[in-house]
Amino acid sequence: MxxxxxxxxxxxxxxxxxxxxxxxxxxxxxxxxxxxxxxxxxxxxxxxxxxxxxxxxxxxxxxxxxxxxxxxxxxxxxxxxxxxxxxxxxxxxxxxxxxxxxxxxxxxxxxxxxxxxxxxxxxxxxxxxxxxxxxxxxxxxxGDESVPIALTLKEKEIVRLLVHKQRQVTPAEVSQHLGVSVRYARELLQSLLKRQVLVPASGTLRVRAYLLNPHGKPMFL
Structure with missing residues (x-):
């Protein structure tokens, strides 16, 4: 949600x-x-x-x-x-x-x-x-050593895609994988980035690719 x-x-x-x-x-x-x-x-x-x-x-x-x-x-x-x-x-x-x-x-x-x-x-x-x-x-x-992060079905699918590929992904790849627009894929990625599920793989002002945050895996996997 x-x-x-x-x-x-x-x-x-x-x-x-x-x-x-x-x-x-x-x-x-x-x-x-x-x-x-x-x-x-x-x-x-x-x-x-x-x-x-x-x-x-x-x-x-x-x-x-x-x-x-x-x-x-x-x-x-x-x-x-x-x-x-x-x-x-x-x-x-x-x-x-x-x-x-x-x-x-x-x-x-x-x-x-x-x-x-x-x-x-x-x-x-x-x-x-x-x-x-x-x-x-x-x-x-x-006693919450890691506070679980609630992910939507599409967000969970992005996480699974990253785990499967074991490398960075771009909004275009996510768009194709989910069958959604590139703009919507970027919104989903930005939401995950804001919650530290993902980290930037390239870019500063405009992130062009994303990686799974290795320190945050217990929060959502």
Whole structure:
């Protein structure tokens, strides 16, 4: 399944199960930064949205309600992921807002939450570093030495083609093998490249051929 299809199904499921203010927020859709986190960090690193809850509702120390950007609820831990833009969370925050954010985080920790904060700029400019952090926490806290990557039937067929040929392949070869257009074959290859299933065999700005990532085989074979 491609990211967009998985994302739409993920959001729809949570809209259907939510109520009240949380449902209203979800119906409006996630913000740009939150969707970018899912697309550039979570999906390439994990490959599925199981246990992840957007706009998760928690009660704060003042008996009010707050919403976490994402909660990952999987025993034995509760993990909070917050996406921070420089403007609203730092430069434009008043002293009161700054102090309130710290108190909010402290109370989450007191309530046994593991709190992870990602800067929007890191998600946009250094997504691989963010992906590695997600994979490290999965391995350390949940015992996932390698987080399996969900592949579509066509993506699996590309992997099988590479395993069979034991060499690099081009979009034209994949196009012929799958019976699809070269443009679509390139989209499939780029998707696998983004998730580190493949690595570039030639080209820098425009990849012309692809190889199977030898370090990532346990993730998808």
């Amino acid at each position: 491609r990211f967009q299809e998985a994302y739409e199904a993920f959001l729809h499921a949570h809209v259907q199960s939510a109520a009240g203010e949380r449902q209203r927020r979800l119906k409006e859709g996630l913000g740009h930064a939150e969707k970018l986190f899912l697309q550039e960090v979570w999906w390439p690193a994990v490959g599925r949205f199981e246990h992840l809850h957007p706009e998760f509702e928690v009660h704060d120390f003042k008996d009010g309600t707050r919403y976490l950007d994402f909660a990952y609820l999987r025993p034995p831990f509760k993990v909070c992921f917050e996406i921070d833009g420089y403007g609203p969370h730092s430069r434009d925050a008043s002293r009161w807002q700054f102090a309130d954010q710290l108190v909010r985080q402290n109370h989450l920790v007191i309530d046994d939450w593991k709190v992870f904060r990602f800067a929007y700029d890191d998600i946009r400019e250094k997504p691989r570093r963010c992906q590695q952090m997600i994979q490290q926490l999965m391995g350390r806290w949940f």
